[in-house]
Amino acid sequence: MTSSPASETVLDVKNLNVYIKTAVGPLQATKDVSFQVRRGETLAIVGESGCGKTITSLALMGLLPKAAFVQAESCNFAGTELQGLTRSQLSRIRGKSMSMIFQDPMTSLNPVYTIGDQLAEVYVKHGMGNKRAARERAIMLLERVGIKNAAERLSYYPHQLSGGLRQRVVIAMALMCGPQLIIADEPTTALDVTVQARTLALLGELQREFGLALILITHDLGIVASMADRVAVMYAGCVVEAATTEELFRSPLHPYTQGLMRCIPGRHKAGDSHLHTIPGMVPSLVEIRPGCVFQNRCAMAIERCGGSDIELRDVEEAHSFRCIMPQAELASSWLHS
Amino acid sequence: MEQNNQKAALQVRDLSVTFSLGKKLFGPSSKLHAVNGVSLDVFRGEFLSIVGESGCGKSTFAKVLLGLQKPTSGAIDLNGRPLASYSRLEIARQIQPVFQDPYSSLNPRKSVAANVALPLIVGKGEGSADIRGSVQKALDLVGLSRKHAGAYPNQLSGGQRQRVAIARALITRPGILICDEPTSALDVSVQAQILNLLQNLGRELNITCIFISHDLSVVKHMSKRVAVMYLGRIVELGAAEDVFNRPRHPYTKMLIGSILPADPGKKLSIPTNDGGFPDPTNPPPGCHFSPRCDQAMEVCSKVKPDLLRDEAVEVACHLYSGTSTQRLAS
Amino acid sequence: MASAPTATNTQEMDYPSPWQNAWERSKTHIGLQIGFSIVLLAALAAIFAPLIAPADPYAQSLTSRLLPAVWQPNGSWDHILGTDAYGRDVLSRLLYGTQVTMIVGFGAAVVSGIVGSVLGILGGYFGGKVDAVVIFLINVKLAMPGVLIALSLVSIFGGSLISITVILALLFWDRFAVVARTATQQVCANEYIAAAECVGASRTWIIFREILPNIANQIIIIGSLEMAIAILVEAALSFLGLGIQPPTPSWGILVSEARAFMFLKPHLIVIPGMAIFILVIGINLLGDGIRDVTAPQGRN
Numbered sequence: 032m033t034s035s036p037a038s039e040t041v042l043d044v045k046n047l048n049v050y051i052k053t054a055v056g057p058l059q060a061t062k063d064v065s066f067q068v069r070r071g072e073t074l075a076i077v078g079e080s081g082c083g084k085t086i087t088s089l090a091l092m093g094l095l096p097k098a099a100f101v102q103a104e105s106c107n108f109a110g111t112e113l114q115g116l117t118r119s120q121l122s123r124i125r126g127k128s129m130s131m132i133f134q135d136p137m138t139s140l141n142p143v144y145t146i147g148d149q150l151a152e153v154y155v156k157h158g159m160g161n162k163r164a165a166r167e168r169a170i171m172l173l174e175r176v177g178i179k180n181a182a183e184r185l186s187y188y189p190h191q192l193s194g195g196l197r198q199r200v201v202i203a204m205a206l207m208c209g210p211q212l213i214i215a216d217e218p219t220t221a222l223d224v225t226v227q228a229r230t231l232a233l234l235g236e237l238q239r240e241f242g243l244a245l246i247l248i249t250h251d252l253g254i255v256a257s258m259a260d261r262v263a264v265m266y267a268g269c270v271v272e273a274a275t276t277e278e279l280f281r282s283p284l285h286p287y288t289q290g291l292m293r294c295i296p297g298r299h300k301a302g303d304s305h306l307h308t309i310p311g312m313v314p315s316l317v318e319i320r321p322g323c324v325f326q327n328r329c330a331m332a333i334e335r336c337g338g339s340d341i342e343l344r345d346v347e348e349a350h351s352f353r354c355i356m357p358q359a360e361l362a363s364s365w366l367h368s
Numbered sequence: 369m370e371q372n373n374q375k376a377a378l379q380v381r382d383l384s385v386t387f388s389l390g391k392k393l394f395g396p397s398s399k400l401h402a403v404n405g406v407s408l409d410v411f412r413g414e415f416l417s418i419v420g421e422s423g424c425g426k427s428t429f430a431k432v433l434l435g436l437q438k439p440t441s442g443a444i445d446l447n448g449r450p451l452a453s454y455s456r457l458e459i460a461r462q463i464q465p466v467f468q469d470p471y472s473s474l475n476p477r478k479s480v481a482a483n484v485a486l487p488l489i490v491g492k493g494e495g496s497a498d499i500r501g502s503v504q505k506a507l508d509l510v511g512l513s514r515k516h517a518g519a520y521p522n523q524l525s526g527g528q529r530q531r532v533a534i535a536r537a538l539i540t541r542p543g544i545l546i547c548d549e550p551t552s553a554l555d556v557s558v559q560a561q562i563l564n565l566l567q568n569l570g571r572e573l574n575i576t577c578i579f580i581s582h583d584l585s586v587v588k589h590m591s592k593r594v595a596v597m598y599l600g601r602i603v604e605l606g607a608a609e610d611v612f613n614r615p616r617h618p619y620t621k622m623l624i625g626s627i628l629p630a631d632p633g634k635k636l637s638i639p640t641n642d643g644g645f646p647d648p649t650n651p652p653p654g655c656h657f658s659p660r661c662d663q664a665m666e667v668c669s670k671v672k673p674d675l676l677r678d679e680a681v682e683v684a685c686h687l688y689s690g691t692s693t694q695r696l697a698s
Numbered sequence: 699m700a701s702a703p704t705a706t707n708t709q710e711m712d713y714p715s716p717w718q719n720a721w722e723r724s725k726t727h728i729g730l731q732i733g734f735s736i737v738l739l740a741a742l743a744a745i746f747a748p749l750i751a752p753a754d755p756y757a758q759s760l761t762s763r764l765l766p767a768v769w770q771p772n773g774s775w776d777h778i779l780g781t782d783a784y785g786r787d788v789l790s791r792l793l794y795g796t797q798v799t800m801i802v803g804f805g806a807a808v809v810s811g812i813v814g815s816v817l818g819i820l821g822g823y824f825g826g827k828v829d830a831v832v833i834f835l836i837n838v839k840l841a842m843p844g845v846l847i848a849l850s851l852v853s854i855f856g857g858s859l860i861s862i863t864v865i866l867a868l869l870f871w872d873r874f875a876v877v878a879r880t881a882t883q884q885v886c887a888n889e890y891i892a893a894a895e896c897v898g899a900s901r902t903w904i905i906f907r908e909i910l911p912n913i914a915n916q917i918i919i920i921g922s923l924e925m926a927i928a929i930l931v932e933a934a935l936s937f938l939g940l941g942i943q944p945p946t947p948s949w950g951i952l953v954s955e956a957r958a959f960m961f962l963k964p965h966l967i968v969i970p971g972m973a974i975f976i977l978v979i980g981i982n983l984l985g986d987g988i989r990d991v992t993a994p995q996g997r998n
Contacts, residue, residue, distance in 0.1 A: 079555035223421035224582060228626040250556060253628030276632045294560040295630050296589035306564055306589065309557040312525045434896050460898035473889035477911040487897040519713035536893065
């Protein structure tokens with residue numbers, strides 16, 4: 032990674048807190064989430080269900096449900112502060128310079144409109160040009176994402192395409208207005224394995240070609256390893272560790288990251304037929320205690336873990352983690368596992 | 369063969385399931401061969417995985433074994449007797465399912481204890497005194513505490529629910545467990561817990577386990593034997609070690625090549641020939657995989673390859689039919 | 699066999715039963731409380747009408763016709779709500795009318811609920827030809843002009859309590875059938891139905907023990923709506939002179955009889971009108987409330 036100037040930073044989020052209003056008072060869904068994505072870079076946000084990764088992406092897109100509210104130190108997108116924008120100002124950015132790819136292509140396309148109509152709508156709505164220009168761009172992009180006979184397919188309805196092709200249409204739609212940032216939330220979870228590999232490869236290619244910043248939200252460490260430049264590991268609303276992909280897979284420090292990696296089938300030594308497990312389960316928002324969010328499942332937990340909130344510690348230029356243990360001890364626990 | 373002296377718990381011969389789709393007013397109604405001439409022996413106490421992508425027929429196959437779907441043709445023998453000769457309750461005592469979605473596999477209006485006791489209550493009648501004790505034992509077996517017996521499904525996490533579903537399946541101590549994607553709805557760390565549990569239980573209770581999955585890394589970890597299915601047919605069958613270390617069928621190779629290793633050093637390998645998954649109602653003639661296959665020959669689009677032995681495994685591919693000598697499929 | 703790792707070293711909480719949950723939630727559900735109070739009050743009034751009514755609702759008295767209510771000039775505590783054109787005590791007629799109204803409303807809802815739910819569950823569970831028959835019946839019912847047929851049936855069979863209840867039930871079963879059918883189809887898509895089939899459960903077991911508890915909620919909601927509508931339709935029929943026959947006091951008849959004195963004695967028409975209005979709202983609040991407090995929580 033080159034030391035890029037600040038101007039290349041597309042999205043800079045500092046201390047993002049999302050709260051959800053409930054009958055018993057607001058619950059904190061994410062806690063001091065900070066990250067940056069640069070032009071041409073892929074940031075993976077990885078974690079299990081309920082860790083707050085989807086809430087974070089919805090907060091960035093301004094798509095949170097009404098019961099949720101956001102507090103952040105700053106949330107800078109390509110020089111614009113997103114905080115304090117009105118809904119209509121936000122919707123001008125959303126879909127244009129920042130677009131999103133959702134998990135299920137069946138539900139993110141509207142079944143009653145043709146693909147051509149849906150692609151053109153985004154383009155025309157954001158004032159990028161007239162319908163003819165939209166059609167031309169749609170054909171160009173569909174061909175680019177590998178859909179043959181693109182002009183003919185414009186008149187197709189979503190159900191006439193297979194899941195893999197539908198997700199390609201969704202990708203093309205995300206690219207219609209030439210965005211700077213794409214947020215992909217589990218983009219291949221609903222797809223078959225052989226289709227997944229190809230869809231991810233396509234996404235990577237397009238990212239390099241268009242110089243996009245890509246935020247990839249996933250639970251799959253295999254996807255992270257093959258796609259991401261940098262990784263943020265989330266647990267119970269917190270970023271517990273952030274590093275470059277190589278660094279994270281070589282020497283994960285936070286006990287949760289280590290546990291997550293040991294859980295993957297096929298990673299442990301041959302002959303050892305038991306998978307490593309993390310005991311217990313992800314706490315729900317109401318159960319989170321003060322101190323470290325992982326303390327009740329952590330094998331290394333000591334009394335001090337339940338004290339005050341843990342600060343994010345930097346160990347190297349681009350590696351930080353949220354744990355009170357000394358780095359050397361954490362690193363050796365990984366090596367001896 | 370070492371397997372010959374083992375007894376087959378299930379013997380499947382030339383099993384087919386055909387669905388007819390939409391009776392059109394004009395023209396022939398289209399037919400979907402969900403399972404197409406599958407023959408397979410499942411040995412007692414073994415852990416057999418069936419892998420394939422959506423639409424390959426693995427779930428329909430499971431439904432047939434569970435008696436939820438009538439086969440169109442073919443024979444299934446359970447412990448040497450035709451499956452059709454067993455009564456519903458007799459089958460239930462021997463074969464039990466663990467389903468994919470723990471959020472829909474438990475009745476939300478019943479307590480955990482009532483959900484787990486279902487097989488006993490249906491089998492014996494409600495009055496049995498030992499139901500409480502059996503439920504308790506089954507919950508112990510899957511690592512749930514007494515407290516959970518009174519809980520309702522919506523009060524439990526996904527992993528706990530899947531444990532409840534396993535307890536229900538095991539309460540009558542069936543010989544065969546059919547797990548249809550039991551962990552695909554769960555998180556990675558919880559998945560590991562459930563996989564370990566299944567492995568332990570299989571060993572301790574000597575249960576025959578048929579494990580259906582699309583996740584090759586899970587299958588590789590779990591099973592002794594693997595069957596790879598594509599469009600209703602078994603294309604490769606053999607010991608997991610052999611299949612994963614030296615895949616023979618081009619489709620198996622493609623599947624294994626699609627595993628994303630959790631290792632940033634290895635880059636994504638992309639399958640080259642992109643034919644896409646064919647229309648299952650109108651599959652390509654000959655070998656169903658031939659349009660997507662790099663090594664397709666002329667014969668591939670004409671003649672259906674049989675499942676033939678090639679060294680350690682059985683494979684249905686013309687690339688290997690020349691080298692093989694004897695036919696073992698049936 | 700202590701091989702299995704425990705899933706719960708952190709969560710050692712108690713699990714309240716759904717009834718406890720419903721009870722806890724109903725404590726804060728004001729709509730449910732209001733609705734329940736209204737319906738309870740109406741039910742008590744209906745049951746104890748003979749005990750609490752100050753006078754015989756049929757006793758006419760030509761000397762005390764159209765007496766004013768107690769809050770009006772010249773009103774007296776003998777007739778709290780005054781008397782009608784035949785000198786009958788309005789309060790007593792209102793209380794006895796509650797009997798008719800509750801029996802007709804509740805009876806019509808229960809009968810139509812049973813007919814509709816049975817058809818809907820059968821269609822939804824068995825599918826195929828059974829379902830085709832059910833859909834056909836629903837379509838036939840929807841194509842018929844319900845109120846006109848009810849009117850003609852009443853004129854054939856007369857306006858007894860039983861015939862009105864049955865005729866109203868025939869008017870309302872279709873909505874139960876539609877809802878029960880859809881709900882059954884949704885429930886059947888769940889894996890716990892397949893699991894029950896896999897343990898060899900009979901069809902009767904699956905329908906009564908697996909499906910019914912899961913769709914009961916929706917049926918109760920429809921039941922409360924239909925009960926409210928049945929009460930309104932009964933009042934309308936009585937108002938038209940085709941419902942329960944006078945002198946039996948039903949709320950509709952009270953409104954109908956008061957029509958002639960609408961401008962002279964407006965309270966005669968307002969009081970039974972308000973009674974209908976409040977009871978219908980109460981039933982709807984109760985139905986909504988039951989749904990709210992008994993629904994199982996979502997996934998989290």
